[in-house]
Amino acid sequence: xxxxxxxxxxxxxxxxxxxxxxxxxxxxxxxxxxxxxxxxxxxxxxxxxxxxxxxxxxxxxxxxxxxxxxxxxxxxxxxxxxxxxxxxxxxxxxxxxxxxxxxxxxxxxxxxxxxxxxxxxxxxxxxxxxxxxxxxxxxxxxxxxxxxxxxxxxxxxxxxxxxxxxxxxxxxxxxxxxxxxxxxxxxxxxxxxxxxxxxxxxxxxxxxxxxxxxxxxxxxxxxxxxxxxxxxxxxxxxxxxxxxxxxxxxxxxxxxxxxxxxxx
Amino acid sequence: xxxxxxxxxxxxxxxxxxxxxxxxxxxxxxxxxxxxxxxxxxxxxxxxxxxxxxxxxxxxxxxxxxxxxxxxxxxxxxxxxxxxxxxxxxxxxxxxxxxxxxxxxxxxxxxxxxxxxxxxxxxxxxxxxxxxxxxxxxxxxxxxxxxxxxxxxxxxxxxxxxxxxxxxxxxxxxxxxxxxxxxxxxxxxxxxxxxxxxxxxxxxxxxxxxxxxxxxxxxxxxxx
Numbered sequence: 104x105x106x107x108x109x110x111x112x113x114x115x116x117x118x119x120x121x122x123x124x125x126x127x128x129x130x131x132x133x134x135x136x137x138x139x140x141x142x143x144x145x146x147x148x149x150x151x152x153x154x155x156x157x158x159x160x161x162x163x164x165x166x167x168x169x170x171x172x173x174x175x176x177x178x179x180x181x182x183x184x185x186x187x188x189x190x191x192x193x194x195x196x197x198x199x200x201x202x203x204x205x206x207x208x209x210x211x212x213x214x215x216x217x218x219x220x221x222x223x224x225x226x227x228x229x230x231x232x233x234x235x236x237x238x239x240x241x242x243x244x245x246x247x248x249x250x251x252x253x254x255x256x257x258x259x260x261x262x263x264x265x266x267x268x269x270x271x272x273x274x275x276x277x278x279x280x281x282x283x284x285x286x287x288x289x290x291x292x293x294x295x296x297x298x299x300x301x302x303x304x305x306x307x308x309x310x311x312x313x314x315x316x317x318x319x320x321x322x323x324x325x326x327x328x329x330x331x332x333x334x335x336x337x338x339x340x341x342x343x344x345x346x347x348x349x350x351x352x353x354x355x356x357x358x359x360x361x362x363x364x365x366x367x
Numbered sequence: 368x369x370x371x372x373x374x375x376x377x378x379x380x381x382x383x384x385x386x387x388x389x390x391x392x393x394x395x396x397x398x399x400x401x402x403x404x405x406x407x408x409x410x411x412x413x414x415x416x417x418x419x420x421x422x423x424x425x426x427x428x429x430x431x432x433x434x435x436x437x438x439x440x441x442x443x444x445x446x447x448x449x450x451x452x453x454x455x456x457x458x459x460x461x462x463x464x465x466x467x468x469x470x471x472x473x474x475x476x477x478x479x480x481x482x483x484x485x486x487x488x489x490x491x492x493x494x495x496x497x498x499x500x501x502x503x504x505x506x507x508x509x510x511x512x513x514x515x516x517x518x519x520x521x522x523x524x525x526x527x528x529x530x531x532x533x534x535x536x537x538x539x540x541x542x543x544x545x546x547x548x549x550x551x552x553x554x555x556x557x558x559x560x561x562x563x564x565x566x567x568x569x570x571x572x573x574x575x576x577x578x579x580x581x582x583x584x585x586x587x588x589x590x591x
Contacts, residue, residue, distance in 0.1 A: 204531045225527040256523035283522025283546050309504040309533040317504055317530050320511040321518060328589035329519050330454075336511030337454040343509045344448075352507030353434070362507070 104145060108135035110160065111142050117303035118152035125161025128212065130169035131194065133179045140193035147201045150366040153307040155196065156299045157220055158208040164233070167216030170242075190248070197223035197252075197322065202315035203367070204306050208299040209233045209285070210292065214270075215246070222252030225318065226306075227285040228299060230292030233276040235284075241269030255325050257284045310348040311367040316340065368409065372399035374424070375406045380570035381563055382416035382467075389425025394433035395458065395480060397443030407463040417570035417577075419460065420562045421484055422472040428497065431480025454512070461487035461516075461585070466578045468569045472562035473497040473540075474555065479513070486516030489581060491548065492562060494555040498537040499548070505533030519588050521548050 110121040120142050122129035131139070146152050159165055173179035185191075192198050196205045207220050209229035214236050221227055221235075239246035246266050253262045261282050265274065279285045287302075289295045306314075320339040324332035343349060347365050355362035374385040384406050386393035395403070410416050423429055437444045449455070456462045458480075460469045471488035477499050485491050485499070503510040510530040518526040525546050529538060540552045553561045569577065 225524075225531055227524050258522070281545060283525050286524055286528045305535045306531050306533075308535060309531065310507040313504040313507050313509050314531055316509040317511065317514070318527075320509065321514055321523075321527055321530060324515040324518055325523075325591075327591050329516065329585075330589055332515045332519075333512050334454045336515050337452055340509040340511040341452050343507070346507065348507030350507075352505065356506060362505075364507070 104141055106138045106142060108132070109138045109142050111145060113149070113152060114300055115304060116151065116153040116307035117300055118146035118149065118155045120146060120155060120157045122157075122159040122165050124169075125159075125163075127169055128163040128166040129159045129161065129217075130166045130172075131216065132169040132172040133182065135169075136194050139195070140199060143193075143196050143199040143201050147196075147199065147203060152203065153311055153367075154204045154206065154303040155201065156206045156208055156296075156303050157196075157224065158296060158299065159210055161211075163211035164209045164213040165217035165220060166212060166214050167238075187248075192248075195219050195223035202318050203311070204314055204318070206299055206302055206306070208289075208295050209235075209276075210295055212236075215239055216249060218249035218253060221284065222249050222256065226302065228287040228289055228295070228302065229276045229279060229285045230295045231276050231288050231290035232292045233279070235265065235274040235279055236268070236270060236272060237265045238270035240267060241271065253284070257282050308361065310352060310362070310364045312346055312348050312365060313343055313352075315367060316343050368402070368405045370402050370406065372396065373402050373406050375409060377410075377413060377416055378563065379567065380415060380417040381566040382410035382413060382419040384410060384419060384421045386421075386423035386429050388433075389423070389427070391433055391436075392427040392430035392476065392478070393423040393425065393481075394430045394436075396433040396436040397440045397447075399433075400443060400447060400458070403459075404457040404463055407460055407465050411463070411465045411467060416467065417574055418468045418470065418566040419465065420470045420472055420559075420566050421460070421488065422559065422562065423474055425475070427476040427478075427481075428471075428473045429481030429484055430476060430478040431483075456483075456512070459483050459487035466581060467574070468566075468577055468581060470562050470566055470569075472558050473499075473549065474558055476500075479503055479510075482513035482517060485548065486513050486520065490550060490565065492551040492553065492558070492565070493540045493543060493549040494558045495540050495552050496555050497540040497543070497549075497552075499529065499539075499543055500532075500534065500537045501529045502534035504531065505535065517548070521546050 320336035
């Protein structure tokens with residue numbers, strides 16, 4: 104499929120999903136939202152793609168919903184409201200049930216709805232000039248879903264502070280790293296994509312099936328308490344028993360070669 | 368019980384449970400699998416013991432199941448498989464229902480199943496040469512219990528990263544401290560002294576209060 108507002112590329116085992124509305128700082132209009140659903144599924148269904156990197160073209164990563172467009176095209180706002188009320192949304196990898204590893208590479212500003220992709224991915228790295236803030240409350244909007252996602256993954260005070268400070272305060276990459284919201288700062292910022300590709304290729308050396316089951320166990324654990332999460336985790340763990348990768352892994356290790364994994 | 372794979376001893380009010388298969392990175396073989404449950408029970412039931420320190424002999428803290436050894440012991444393999452499938456493991460203090468405070472003192476490498484003992488301890492300190500990694504997915508295995516335990520306690524991205532990077536990346540002690548995975552990093556030569564000092568402090572507290580606090584706080588992890 105061809106996309107108007109996203110770029111989908113493949114570099115070796117790494118699929119790339121690139122926000123491509125740089126003239127509006129990659130804000131998401133209705134068409135882009137539909138394209139996200141399509142693009143995640145396309146990359147998830149491609150057996151050659153083992154890891155997905157998500158970043159933005161231009162200066163900024165993503166700045167949430169394109170309110171101007173959504174409010175003025177006659178149908179966008181109503182459709183948007185309804186999908187949120189029903190939590191029937193499809194624009195992140197988590198929404199789309201993508202079980203391949205997803206790396207978010209934050210360039211420049213990530214604000215408001217941009218946090219959806221930070222909250223919903225497995226690895227998050229950022230350029231040293233990245234900035235994070237959540238302007239919803241400064242423009243009379245409620246922030247909920249993306250902040251809830253973040254709260255489950257990092258210290259809550261930092262998330263509440265961003266939600267309440269709105270556009271009047273920004274968090275830099277360094278603080279995001281300290282808090283564990285991101286795991287790596289790339290400096291100089293121009294190296295961001297190169298580093299994301301490197302990380303993607305490293306993750307791609309691991310068993311696709313084992314990583315998918317691991318993702319299910321870990322993301323499932325956010326839905327429940329510790330003991331129940333472990334019991335559900337056991338089901339995902341056992342699901343790999345008898346899989347060819349479980350023999351191939353130790354064999355390749357013993358023979359000092361790269362494993363030949365089964366595609367997902 | 369006479370232990371072959373662990374050292375279990377009592378120093379004043381402090382019980383020590385030390386992994387003792389340094390030649391195998393302290394990996395859990397069939398024998399250790401059985402001894403761990405016995406050792407936790409022994410220290411839990413010893414009225415002199417008010418706090419427990421868990422560490423390892425040699426260059427590694429703990430490197431998870433010794434899969435090769437278990438493969439040669441069908442009965443042990445069946446037992447460990449059953450306990451895994453049913454999530455009925457009896458390896459850590461949490462699995463075994465220990466009510467006393469547990470301090471993990473991480474020396475050297477903590478890999479894969481070794482993370483169980485970090486996730487399930489109350490206090491974790493580390494030597495400055497300690498490293499943390501989860502190689503499961505690099506050998507075709509799923510990472511579940513130990514990383515689930517960790518993600519309830521530290522920022523999740525660091526856990527999903529560790530689980531998905533597999534054998535290809537290690538978290539160092541200083542980053543582990545920043546993330547709150549451990550609360551203190553000390554020189555490798557000072558690790559045991561520091562653990563004993565912390566444990567002695569805990570031992571000054573009313574054991575019943577500590578028990579109640581431990582129960583209350585771990586119960587809180589049982590809600591979503």
